[in-house]
Amino acid sequence: MPAGDLELVKLTKHYGETVAVDGIDLRVPSGTYCCLLGPSGCGKSSTLRMIAGHENASDGDIILSSTNITALPPAARGTAMMFQSYALFPHLNIRDNVAFSLKMKGMSKPERYAKADQMLALVDMLARAERLPSQLSGGQQQRAALARALITNPKILLLDEPLSALDPFLRSRMRAELKRFQKELGISFIHVTHSQEEAMALADTIVVMSNARIEQAGTPREIFNAPRTEFVARFMGGHNIIADGDKKIAVRADKVRLEKLNGSKPLHQAVVNGIEYQGTIVSIGLASEQHGELSAALPEAEFYANPLSAGDVVSVSWTPADAHELAG
Structure with a gap:
């Protein structure tokens, strides 16, 4: 398996008697922008959290770059997670927020600050490095959270509804920026969303989920022009079912x-x-x-x-x- 490729094999998640993810199989080649798309409760966020290691898989395997990471702790997986709430530390300035994971690894202050400034420059936030999160707009907080996730040099970046808190104009702008960052970095982004428009605009591969299973995976054009099932056709919209x-x-x-x-x-x-x-x-x-x-x-x-x-x-x-x- 090439470096950075992700494969899910019969991945399953139970919460008691509830099946949240039902034995799904998926392969995401390195360098892919992949959107997990579906209504609330379909299993997309549980899938993302299992990849991140924030939820334990009930069954199945998660393989990244030929390594089975299913049982590894989050920090040892080669993934990074960007949360919907951004989860920035309110008492730390943006530079310290971005550098925090490197501090936990024992990196010296000059070295971690240099790396943090490199990431902040990438997301056009270096001029605001001394500000607290409360002094930033929603879009600026998102960029800071993105820089903090990327500083660990992950093979895959995981994004959980990253645009849902933004107004429509900023959401459109940030879509373009996320796509640009993904292309420049050359790593896979796996992005959970319930927005068909968002998935169509961003994804190389859309994975439509329903009732804990994958209904269809393909390019945006394939999904929209050739929906496999009635659910996909209705969920994507713009189709008559006859x-x-x-x-x-x-x-x-x-x-x-x-x-x-x-x-x-x-x-x-x-x-x-x-x-x-x-x-x-x-x-x-x-x-x-x-x-x-x-x-x-x-x-x-x-x-x-x-x-x-x-x-x-x-x-x-x-x-x-x-x-x-x-x-x-």
Whole structure:
């Protein structure tokens, strides 16, 4: 196994009678930005904490760079964890926060401060090295926490909902910075999130989890364009789930075509029950007797060239190439 590769083998976590992670298998090549994505309670945070060593695995193995680290303490694993709350020491300035783990290892003050300043420069925080955490914004605290995690030179950085406390504008900015840091460092980032948008923007590999298992793992394009199951299609959003004979298919909302009825009976028809202007697209909500709730996403110019209104009866169509069959 190449250095930095991570492999989970039948990894399992029980809390009493509750199965939090149910025998999952996953391989994350070194240098990958991997997002564990799913709703609350799906097992993604338990998986991250087992990789970090903050939770003991009930069964299975965690292998990093060909070494089985399942039973090793957190400090001996070659991983570093960045917590959702940042967990900065409030009484220490930022330089001392970043250097703290090196102090615990007995490194001299000049040496650990030099390394801390190197990390702070990487995250553009050197000018604030003397400040206390309370004197920093949320985004600045996050950068400091990132520098503190990276100073141990980990093979893998683990991030637990790192953007959830930030406002939308800063969240978008920090997404770009996290991706840049990951590419510059060349190590794997494993990032837990419940945000589809966040995972799509950041990940090389998205791992969609549900009910303690992995539903699908793949690139963002694979996950969005070819969801394997109904759960993945619904959770990622932007898809219609349609019964087509004896099979179930997913059709992306932007691939649905609509036309006002001209008297003929179409194969699929629906009533417009909602219209949302979203800038570059207009989202159309539809009610179909055959298929229940559907949606279409039309380019702005196309919609306003032939506008629809609530109550309009329309034909609904798509090309066979745009219908993706789901697993049973």
